[in-house]
Amino acid sequence: MSNHRQRFAFGASVHAMKLPLEGGCRCDAVRIRVTEAPLITFACHCNGCQRMSSSAFSLTALCLASGFTVTKGEPVIGGLHGEDVQHYFCGHCMTWMFTRPAPLPHIVNVRPTMFDDHAWFAPFAETFTKTKLPWAQTGAVHSFEEFPPMDAFEDLVKAYAAQQKP
Numbered sequence: 001m002s003n004h005r006q007r008f009a010f011g012a013s014v015h016a017m018k019l020p021l022e023g024g025c026r027c028d029a030v031r032i033r034v035t036e037a038p039l040i041t042f043a044c045h046c047n048g049c050q051r052m053s054s055s056a057f058s059l060t061a062l063c064l065a066s067g068f069t070v071t072k073g074e075p076v077i078g079g080l081h082g083e084d085v086q087h088y089f090c091g092h093c094m095t096w097m098f099t100r101p102a103p104l105p106h107i108v109n110v111r112p113t114m115f116d117d118h119a120w121f122a123p124f125a126e127t128f129t130k131t132k133l134p135w136a137q138t139g140a141v142h143s144f145e146e147f148p149p150m151d152a153f154e155d156l157v158k159a160y161a162a163q164q165k166p
């Protein structure tokens with residue numbers, strides 16, 4: 001059991017995350033499992049995420065592919081159908097479940113609201129605030145106008161890990 005906590009910028013704290021994280025799509029035809037703690041958590045306000053999430057922003061738990069398994073069903077490709085990024089959906093209920101960025105094959109971006117228990121989740125950083133809806137607040141402690149540059153990204157992962165220590 002891990003003791004992962006995050007304190008929001010506005011002072012609230014969320015409860016501890018427990019591994020493994022089990023999850024499923026809206027109809028539960030596709031089930032997933034994550035056995036390693038996410039490297040970092042994000043909210044993204046880009047237009048693509050707004051469309052695919054049907055909401056103001058998407059939520060992401062950046063997970064290691066080595067700790068990620070589809071335990072039931074066969075997810076299908078949706079979204080952009082691009083070579084750089086593969087968006088995976090349940091083929092029955094069409095829920096957007098996770099994304100594999102082709103340039104980073106060791107990473108799977110899991111939509112954390114798929115997890116049966118996601119009350120532990122809070123975004124540590126938010127991206128594409130330049131297209132953020134004016135009222136949208138995520139509680140993220142780091143904000144970026146677009147995606148952070150790769151060097152800033154490594155520092156963010158370290159800062160997230162440091163914050164998870166009890």
Ligand SMILES: [Zn+2]
Pocket residue numbers: 025026027028029030090091092093094095
């Ligand atoms: Zn489904």
Ligand SMILES: [Zn+2]
Pocket residue numbers: 044045046047048049050058128
């Ligand atoms: Zn986005």
